Amino acid sequence: MRERQSLLLIEADQQSRDFVMGSLIGLGFRVTLAQSGIEGIGKFAPGLFQLVVTDLHLPDMGGLEVLRKIKLSSPDTPVVVLASNSEVSDVVQALRLGASDYLLKPIEDYAVIAHAISRITEAETLAQENREYRETLERRNRELRDNIEVLQRDQEAGRLLQQHLLPRTPYQYPAGIEAAYRLVPSLFLSGDFVDYGLFGERFVAFYLVDVSGHGVSSALVTALIKHSIMHLLREKPLFTHLDALHDDLLEILQTINNELLATRLDKHATMFVGALDSCARKLHYAVAGQMPTPALVTDHGAEWLPGKGRPLGLFETGNWQVLEASLPPSWSLVACSDGVLELFNGDLLEREAQLLSAIDNSRGDLDSLCSALHLDTSEALPDDVTILTLRQS
The missing domain is CATH 3.60.40.10 (PPM-type phosphatase domain)
Known part of the structure; x- marks a missing residue:
């Protein structure tokens, strides 16, 4: 969890907010709380949070709009949406907009949150490793191309020298x-x-x-x-x-x-x-x-x-x-x-x-x-x- 220490929780429902926040703190996150969509958008900045959890039903704006703005600002930041059973259609739309996962309220089991967060962090860890691998591969390919160019120049110089030695x-x-x-x-x-x-x-x-x-x-x-x-x-x-x-x-x-x-x-x-x-x-x-x-x-x-x-x-x-x-x-x-x-x-x-x-x-x-x-x-x-x-x- 060391790579996912900072988390933004956007939730207006106090009971749900207290339970989710306590669970996230128990998982090792440093949680920043926002109780409305406008407050959450105001506190969010790319790179500031490794994960965002937002309710789809907020008092001032729709959770889908919050999700859309976060993804527009930082496409790689994973977002988990909280929804009630009556908001299943919104959940589908949220997944289409780029949500990483969803949790159905009321949430009463700590393990449900832990499982969802673990699945996301593992996926993010793998994605990060893949990005680092691609970057390493690209760097080594550049180094290889540079070395090949140097070798070709050296070989060309050697060829000219050898020709100079010939009668x-x-x-x-x-x-x-x-x-x-x-x-x-x-x-x-x-x-x-x-x-x-x-x-x-x-x-x-x-x-x-x-x-x-x-x-x-x-x-x-x-x-x-x-x-x-x-x-x-x-x-x-x-x-x-x-x-x-x-x-x-x-x-x-x-x-x-x-x-x-x-x-x-x-x-x-x-x-x-x-x-x-x-x-x-x-x-x-x-x-x-x-x-x-x-x-x-x-x-x-x-x-x-x-x-x-x-x-x-x-x-x-x-x-x-x-x-x-x-x-x-x-x-x-x-x-x-x-x-x-x-x-x-x-x-x-x-x-x-x-x-x-x-x-x-x-x-x-x-x-x-x-x-x-x-x-x-x-x-x-x-x-x-x-x-x-x-x-x-």
């Missing part, structure tokens, strides 16, 4: 070598990343990395990988001597492997890293769990390059192999993240066969391959898709 595409190097890529994230941010660069006038080094998962956490790992490689390049003169290419490629893989293990982010990555020797027309490369393996396209068609090794971030050592492939005067190299296989149907071998056929038909041309895969027109992708191409003609 220009396409990019022409000496000896007619062109590097290009297409990166299509499944969300705002991608767990795929590529990079390439010229070292001296002879070697073009490059990599494609695919971090497990996608979204913000995976994108942050791609930034970590680029930072680690750039730090390594500042510390050591990589890709400057032919006889050191083998060790340079392995050192990059081991560095990234150590970084992922040390961060304990529960993230691993697959990677294809290589260096093109434009003078000797040779490709030196290593594969760290990359699926599918890169494809080399020559006048004889497209074929998968061999290579195996453990993914990065799972084991202390990866048993990576550095392999070599001789290159003809005209060739294309195509490397894809595993998300590209989701664009095909069938089991893994069937999907790889379809991808190799598409690479062959495109002759390793990035735009032609992306068009054949409908990569630029797909509305939603289940995984990040990245295609890296290097070519010389």
Whole structure:
């Protein structure tokens, strides 16, 4: 009853007034008394009383008029009307006007009043709880919308930052070598990343990395990988001597492997890293769990390059192999993240066969391959898709 302490009783009949007032005081209410309709309307104000009890038969105005004025002033204030058996039609009208309940006079049982008041207070308590629940829900919905907007802005900023870290595409190097890529994230941010660069006038080094998962956490790992490689390049003169290419490629893989293990982010990555020797027309490369393996396209068609090794971030050592492939005067190299296989149907071998056929038909041309895969027109992708191409003609 603590939420319904203040009550206005409008009753002219002394016997009824004394009994009802005593009952209400016994129920814990602080009762304000009015003996006429005009007095009751004068004492009423919205929010001042938690409940109003009014007789329908008052000396100066009808109880229905009192009810109408109270409801007009404060629609949420519950009103109980007191009526005699001869005023049943007025009771019906009172309920239509918004009365919460009625009591028939003469009232001689305290329990009748207690039951009616209890029913109203319980209903009001439930209504108040519902209002508070709706308000809480609306507030949380507003907070959720605000948080989503902040997250979207953060993700957009992250996407722009990740794009800034990516190299220009396409990019022409000496000896007619062109590097290009297409990166299509499944969300705002991608767990795929590529990079390439010229070292001296002879070697073009490059990599494609695919971090497990996608979204913000995976994108942050791609930034970590680029930072680690750039730090390594500042510390050591990589890709400057032919006889050191083998060790340079392995050192990059081991560095990234150590970084992922040390961060304990529960993230691993697959990677294809290589260096093109434009003078000797040779490709030196290593594969760290990359699926599918890169494809080399020559006048004889497209074929998968061999290579195996453990993914990065799972084991202390990866048993990576550095392999070599001789290159003809005209060739294309195509490397894809595993998300590209989701664009095909069938089991893994069937999907790889379809991808190799598409690479062959495109002759390793990035735009032609992306068009054949409908990569630029797909509305939603289940995984990040990245295609890296290097070519010389």
